[in-house]
Amino acid sequence: MTASTEPAPAGSPSGPDIATLVQEDRVDISLYTDPELFELEMDRIFNRTWVWVAHESEIPNAGDFRTSMVGRQPVIVTRDRRGGINVLLNRCRHRGASLCEAPRGNANGFTCPYHAWSYALDGKLRGIPYPDGYEDVLEKKDFPLHRLKVDSYAGMIFASFNPDVEPLADFLGPARHWMDLFMKQGAGFPVKVQGEHKFRFNGNWKIQLENTTDGYHFPIVHRSWMSSVDSETAEMLSFMTDEKAVTHSLGNGHSVMVMVPEHVDLDEDDGTEQLQGRFGHIVEELSRDYEPAQVRRIVRSMHGAGFNLNLFPNVAMSMAFFRVLRPLSATETEIRHMALGLDGGPEIVNRERLRIHEHFQGPFGFGSPDDSEAWDRVQRGAAAGPGVPIMVNRGLSREQDDSKGRVAHATDETGMREAYAMWKAMMTDVR
Amino acid sequence: MSVEPPTAEALVAPELPHLADPRTAAAVELVWREAHLLDRKQYHAWDRLWAPDGRYVIPIDPETEDFESTLNMVYDDDRMRRMRIERLTSGHSISVAAAARTVRTLSRFVVQHHDDATLTLSSAQVLVGHRREQTFVLGADVTHRVRLDGPEPLIQEKVIRLVNSEDAVNASGFLL
Numbered sequence: 074m075t076a077s078t079e080p081a082p083a084g085s086p087s088g089p090d091i092a093t094l095v096q097e098d099r100v101d102i103s104l105y106t107d108p109e110l111f112e113l114e115m116d117r118i119f120n121r122t123w124v125w126v127a128h129e130s131e132i133p134n135a136g137d138f139r140t141s142m143v144g145r146q147p148v149i150v151t152r153d154r155r156g157g158i159n160v161l162l163n164r165c166r167h168r169g170a171s172l173c174e175a176p177r178g179n180a181n182g183f184t185c186p187y188h189a190w191s192y193a194l195d196g197k198l199r200g201i202p203y204p205d206g207y208e209d210v211l212e213k214k215d216f217p218l219h220r221l222k223v224d225s226y227a228g229m230i231f232a233s234f235n236p237d238v239e240p241l242a243d244f245l246g247p248a249r250h251w252m253d254l255f256m257k258q259g260a261g262f263p264v265k266v267q268g269e270h271k272f273r274f275n276g277n278w279k280i281q282l283e284n285t286t287d288g289y290h291f292p293i294v295h296r297s298w299m300s301s302v303d304s305e306t307a308e309m310l311s312f313m314t315d316e317k318a319v320t321h322s323l324g325n326g327h328s329v330m331v332m333v334p335e336h337v338d339l340d341e342d343d344g345t346e347q348l349q350g351r352f353g354h355i356v357e358e359l360s361r362d363y364e365p366a367q368v369r370r371i372v373r374s375m376h377g378a379g380f381n382l383n384l385f386p387n388v389a390m391s392m393a394f395f396r397v398l399r400p401l402s403a404t405e406t407e408i409r410h411m412a413l414g415l416d417g418g419p420e421i422v423n424r425e426r427l428r429i430h431e432h433f434q435g436p437f438g439f440g441s442p443d444d445s446e447a448w449d450r451v452q453r454g455a456a457a458g459p460g461v462p463i464m465v466n467r468g469l470s471r472e473q474d475d476s477k478g479r480v481a482h483a484t485d486e487t488g489m490r491e492a493y494a495m496w497k498a499m500m501t502d503v504r
Numbered sequence: 505m506s507v508e509p510p511t512a513e514a515l516v517a518p519e520l521p522h523l524a525d526p527r528t529a530a531a532v533e534l535v536w537r538e539a540h541l542l543d544r545k546q547y548h549a550w551d552r553l554w555a556p557d558g559r560y561v562i563p564i565d566p567e568t569e570d571f572e573s574t575l576n577m578v579y580d581d582d583r584m585r586r587m588r589i590e591r592l593t594s595g596h597s598i599s600v601a602a603a604a605r606t607v608r609t610l611s612r613f614v615v616q617h618h619d620d621a622t623l624t625l626s627s628a629q630v631l632v633g634h635r636r637e638q639t640f641v642l643g644a645d646v647t648h649r650v651r652l653d654g655p656e657p658l659i660q661e662k663v664i665r666l667v668n669s670e671d672a673v674n675a676s677g678f679l680l
Contacts, residue, residue: 272675294598297596300594412575431576439591447598
């Protein structure tokens, strides 16, 4: 099943029509509301480009799997016996039943609950019960599970329905440098997923896509979180007037917003930063087993990297967590916030990272519910004034070229402009 | 992973107090008073129902007892619970301002354990909420460990296991 390259059906927005919906400083409100545009997005974006499906730490051993989504299509991400990663459509080749409904686990393969067709971890059809009815009708080798193209970088696994998709390394481009920087929060340990919060909001997926590099909302929407954390953490995230807090466009819809400039490269430490007092008990415990420099390295990384990296179209690497979005319809989106820890690292550190994650994220966190309310309100407001555009023009006059793209302040809407430029290119078949 | 359901004998051991027992009745009354306060969003009064060093947990993993080492939706000690109350009452949270109106019922009480100082009570909670033209239901198994050795019963630990904890649980501006 490859992406359709057929022209849009009659009545759908055509390429030239769609091009008018996105301008440099504004986008049409129909991008949040139009079901036809949503269908085209599934076809022209989610069925054509690289979509993030899992982190390698979720499937470390042979037989490990997790279920995921590419757009609206369910897939199983597996680690086979040779260590290879497979992304398989979660659909039996016989009569279409889903093969796996568990979110994660370990298995020898997958057996359909309906007629017990069984498949290997790499998708090969292994067994058909009562095969006499298929003599001269079906060869098992011709009916494997549908495999998507798969590749990974920095442990991040991406899949694509498009056999002709550009190499993942090219798609990520300069973002790879930031992915490498992000993983330095492991402080010498591999980064692992520690769990996830999942929730839905009544709004278009691009409202969340915009939010990852929206520094402008932070002190307003998250005022109640800011007032609940210690003064050092609040100070760390007070980037509104910090000239070093910037957003870079990285091409192909990707962007990065730097909020804590001194934590961009966690290997760089001039020794002047005071470790936060809230971690005093952790410093004390770690100091029994680790050299002072390693203790400092681990504790400086406790809040993660000092930036949010937004990878078009569906994943963000945000400080100490992954944000994954799943479009459900033009007006509904599911979000997962995946907590990260140190694989094989000190238990006290991983526990503290869980507590930091719980403080902000999740349906009862001090941050996510307020984000969700803001996004709900955007979608509700989008019903009004169909001719009134969404503005993404903040910082246009101070945006500058750098070697890799455009750069402006972290509160500016440079990341959104980058994402919408990619959206426009993909939706109008320029790419 | 499947777990064998406990037998009826295990759920209601003969030596445990019946619902009519004054200790059980005091715990049930506390649980109902708590539900009343939470539905009315009287969070400061709710805080006074807690024993020192109380623990308030909404886990994601339906089986775990090791809340410390797993990701939860809520994992509050006294300090965190009071910060949560401050957030809910500060007027600075847009989700709290837009919180659903809720009506909850707790019943199906079973005494799981008791000793001289505490009684552990499990129950079923059905919460109906309404917000912006949408009505929703949240179901949960709830366990309260109640201290009974003071002048009034107090909550030592409350664990809310939502039936949909591993699936999408939508952001809310209220408490369970």
